[in-house]
Amino acid sequence: SVVEEKVYRSPIICILGHVDTGKTSLLDKIRHTNVQGGEARGITQQIGASFIPVENIKEQTKAFAEKVKMEFKLPGLLLIDTPGHESFNNLRSRGSGLCDFAILVIDIMHGLEAQTIESINLLRMRKTPFIVALNKVDRIYDWKPCVNTEFKEAIKLQSRAAAQEFDSKVKETIAALAGQELNAELYWRNKDIKNYVSLVPTSAHTGEGISDLMLVVMQLMQKRMIEKVVFTEQLQCTLLEVKVIEGYGTTIDVILVNGSLNEGDKIVVSGFNGPIETTIRSLLTPPPLRESRIKSQYIQLKSIRAAMGVKIVAPGLEKAVPGTSLYVVNDDDDIEKIKADAKKE
Ligand code: GTP
Ligand code: MG
Ligand code: NA
Numbered sequence: 511s512v513v514e515e516k517v518y519r520s521p522i523i524c525i526l527g528h529v530d531t532g533k534t535s536l537l538d539k540i541r542h543t544n545v546q547g548g549e550a551r552g553i554t555q556q557i558g559a560s561f562i563p564v565e566n567i568k569e570q571t572k573a574f575a576e577k578v579k580m581e582f583k584l585p586g587l588l589l590i591d592t593p594g595h596e597s598f599n600n601l602r603s604r605g606s607g608l609c610d611f612a613i614l615v616i617d618i619m620h621g622l623e624a625q626t627i628e629s630i631n632l633l634r635m636r637k638t639p640f641i642v643a644l645n646k647v648d649r650i651y652d653w654k655p656c657v658n659t660e661f662k663e664a665i666k667l668q669s670r671a672a673a674q675e676f677d678s679k680v681k682e683t684i685a686a687l688a689g690q691e692l693n694a695e696l697y698w699r700n701k702d703i704k705n706y707v708s709l710v711p712t713s714a715h716t717g718e719g720i721s722d723l724m725l726v727v728m729q730l731m732q733k734r735m736i737e738k739v740v741f742t743e744q745l746q747c748t749l750l751e752v753k754v755i756e757g758y759g760t761t762i763d764v765i766l767v768n769g770s771l772n773e774g775d776k777i778v779v780s781g782f783n784g785p786i787e788t789t790i791r792s793l794l795t796p797p798p799l800r801e802s803r804i805k806s807q808y809i810q811l812k813s814i815r816a817a818m819g820v821k822i823v824a825p826g827l828e829k830a831v832p833g834t835s836l837y838v839v840n841d842d843d844d845i846e847k848i849k850a851d852a853k854k855e
Pocket of ligand 2 (some may be wrong): 533534535553554591592593594
């Protein structure tokens with residue numbers, strides 16, 4: 511008999527953490543972009559989605575991946591940037607609600623802060639597995655930059671004082687996480703990934719630990735969560751934001767978690783005045799390694815498969831409700847039943 515090969519979608523990875531811990535900067539480092547530099551006052555105010563193709567991850571982690579004989583089974587990662595500012599709890603909640611996995615970013619010099627703890631509680635509530643990026647290691651006193659180097663190599667090249675400060679910051683963070691009833695350990699010492707959160711030291715400025723971060727996420731997804739990211743045609747799609755875009759009118763930004771969307775699909779979304787029935791006029795997505803928040807860069811596609819961040823252009827979306835599900839109406843579907851489901855959201 512023919513064994514059917516499983517097809518995997520990209521896992522959806524949410525980046526969470528206190529304001530200015532370096533979430534957007536880490537993404538910029540991975541994408542080779544400068545989204546952070548374009549933000550008003552350097553503050554993220556929206557959710558952004560970027561697709562990182564596996565070819566790019568292989569390239570960026572080459573030396574390290576060969577050493578650990580890493581085999582890549584997933585098509586890439588869909589990374590979701592969220593704001594850390596306290597006033598955006600709704601966006602953190604929405605982002606953490608739709609992801610498969612999360613990266614909690616902590617500033618190694620500051621340790622746990624208010625929105626770190628808020629993020630931990632969101633992840634715990636939803637039982638979302640996560641790792642911690644201990645960012646800004648380059649801020650450690652006397653740190654010698656080792657550009658884009660695997661962290662374990664970089665730490666070997668540091669002075670005694672820098673290595674000691676690193677150790678004491680790690681110890682403080684582990685103790686503070688224990689105060690939140692979380693076991694944590696540096697990822698290369700972590701022999702119990704089920705019960706201990708892995709800490710990955712990084713610098714979004716000088717690039718130490720970036721390859722580690724990508725490989726640790728890939729490895730965890732492949733070892734522990736691969737069944738969760740099997741591609742299915744069963745549509746799972748969450749509306750993130752409603753936006754007016756010049757030339758397109760009112761559009762909606764969605765995260766396509768599973769299934770696919772096609773130009774011309776009849777869709778139903780929840781509206782403030784009841785369910786909205788409309789037809790997809792265009793499907794737009796940012797190119798790989800670019801972000802949904804950067805407006806000028808969209809590419810238009812006839813069909814998009816999960817997982818991906820998608821902008822949908824369709825008439826009548828003005829009153830669509832962020833945070834709700836989107837439904838596709840197929841020929842043999844009962845539209846009244848779908849509308850009733852949309853109304854319950
Ligand atoms: P919000 O989205 O507003 O919550 O902030 P964020 O977590 O995305 O942080 P952001 O990327 O805006 O970075 C905040 C500041 O820290 C910026 O000035 C960055 O240049 C700086 N920064 C980020 N990562 C690093 C790092 O690894 N090392 C150093 N030295 N500075 C960093
Ligand atoms: Mg940001
Ligand atoms: Na910021």
